[in-house]
Amino acid sequence: MATLTYAEAGKQALAEEMRRDPLVWAVGEDLGRGGVFGQYKGMVEEFGPLRISDAPISEAAILGSAVGAAMTGTRPVVEMRFADFALCAVDELINQAAKARYMFGGQTKVPLVVREPMGMWRSSAAQHSQSLEGWYTHIPGLVVVCPSTPADNKGLLKTAIRSDDPVVYFEHKNIWGLEGEVPDGDVTIPFGVARTAREGRDITIVSWSATVHAATKAAETLAGDGIEAEVIDLRTLWPWDREAVFASVAKTGRLIVAHEAVQVGGFGAEVAATVGEHCFKMLKAPVRRLGSPRVPIAYAPPLEDMLRITPDKIADAARALVKS
């Protein structure tokens, strides 16, 4: 075990995969100087500028060319800098990467990882703060990954790079510096297997990405009130671990789904609906979703904070459900 930050764990995963497989390469804006968040720091020195490649500010070309490169025998990892900027490459991801295998009848796969730093990051405002992971779960062909810890960022990024599917890989900007224990060696984490961040019997809180930490803090507070919350970190949204959620709901009979993304049409709705369809008789209370109000993210700290899903909001919702 080593203690690494979330950013360092991602870098270690990429470096290990690049050492293991010469066909893995990374491309994006400013990678040569380490990436805008330092998550590629020092990599060009080891791998050279062909494999840790700078790119023009051409998100569509970065992603679109990666599709061609993936169909021609390499395994590109593309850096989109901010999830918001990946919207400049929506055709390339949705119409090309996600569709090629199917519309060409299985003649090709598109082994591609799209790294999209997501989420609120102090006063970054409406175009640098979004959580759009739910959108991509709607697209057949894509895998959607949202790690919340350094260990998961390493293990899941390694799995993503080895996957033959196009993987949309969301790293949360607010936890780049989060430290945690990361297993040594070649440890991968499979897609579609949730992590139980905390066990509990009274209520299930399902979350992913940075909001998992808010959920865990809420669970600690709730424990002081005698409410034992089970926190499930989905880790990947497609595929997602329905069985883990069903098993937890069978135990607790209560469910909150908490995420930073806008609540309306968010992936929490999918989790809630699926639980409603499969676990209705197990439920002691209505399923509750906690997501951002449907407004753009503001710049001023008080306005920005108003939108956050905080431990207090989660704890309040849990108390209300347990009382009901």
Add this chain to the structure above:
Amino acid sequence: MPATSVPRNLDVDRLLSHHRLMWRIRAFEEAALQANTEKLVLGAIHPSIGQEGIAVGVCSNLNRDDILSSTHRGHGHTLAKGADAGAMMRELLGREGGTSHGKGGSMHIADFTVGMLGANGVVAANIHITAGAAHAIKLRGENRVACSIFGDGAINRGPFLEGLNWAKVFELPALFVCEDNGFASTTRTAAMTGGPGPAARAEALGVPAVEVDGNDVLAVDEATREAVVAIRAGGGPRFIVAKTYRLTGHTASDPAAYRPKDEVDAAWRDDPIARLAQTLADAGVKGMTLAENERVAKDEMDGVYADAKAAPWPPLSRGYEDVQDAGDPRQGAF
């Protein structure tokens, strides 16, 4: 009728091969139009009748392991790259045994066994794909070329700028070919395009460009040969603008009434197959030989069409195949 440009040492065998392939493309398109009339092709098809000289002139300079990506009007390019006409026609009819098992149709024909990375339903999208294929070739240290053929409508989409710039910045082994038929869908491209046109735009990005008469297959062949030699020598990307005219509508169901009759009649007098036939006749090739090329091509495509009509629909299980490995829809009630 102007014959094709004639080099001093005319390679008659090569030109006869071009003539056969151009007829195969035209006969395929005519069979596809017939299938459309008989309502056996249900989706849109975009015939390339009149543009065969570009498909043949370009692809005759590509090896089997070179890469090609194409557009919605891609039947000719795909045949010229060496794809199987029978599998292509079955795909048009949505049948089992099609290039994509009937899951793609005309706009998503691909044949990866001959380096054909697909037609594409999104204008200009194949420019990035080819830039990326060229990038992979460079990373792998291979001596292959990646080629993208796109229409003149594509020059007003972002990938034309971003993809050509990308290929130049990384000095990639990429050949870009603009098949300029004067129409972006059903609107005249000139009316919707600022500045002096595609070649000047490419030159502004540092990508050497040449313009050729796309209905002169020898001129396309020669321009492509020169470009591919330069690319294989490590010279970075090249751009060819090949002027042509589509002799049919935008789709099989477009009567193209927006074009005056005399313009279309003049274009028929510039038919690239007839021009090549004239060159061959001038070189002493017998009319019988040329007529035989036409007949053989038509017989082949009649057979291809009959075979496709007889092919079954894909089994419904095909519909759930080839989506993805992780979260495969066949693994659960998704």
